[in-house]
Amino acid sequence: MGKYQYHIFICTNERSDEDERGSCAKRGSAKIRDYFKKTLYERGHKGKVRANQAGCLDACAFGPTVVFYPEEVWYTLKTEADVLEVIEKHVEKGEIVERLLIPKPWAAAETDLNVVT
């Protein structure tokens, strides 16, 4: 196992209003990042699970974009309830939350984890 059980990257990239690609920041990623950090801390994951903000992860249309390593599972997490669900299921039970996956080719690759719907 690496330094962390999970290393989570949360895109907080921001673009101008004129940029038609949009950005995760415009879709509320700062709130998602803050809730991730607060909830991981409150649930006792400090030092075991690391959540870092990131620049553009090149999946802008699905933002806020979040990637879990080591499995490289890509999620689109739009609400605090979505974040809580991936913490409860993915972080704490090792289950991928299929309904929140970014569609392939960014979705979870071959993995040993269970997929829950």
Ligand code: FES
């Ligand atoms: S702006 Fe977030 S993935 Fe590109």
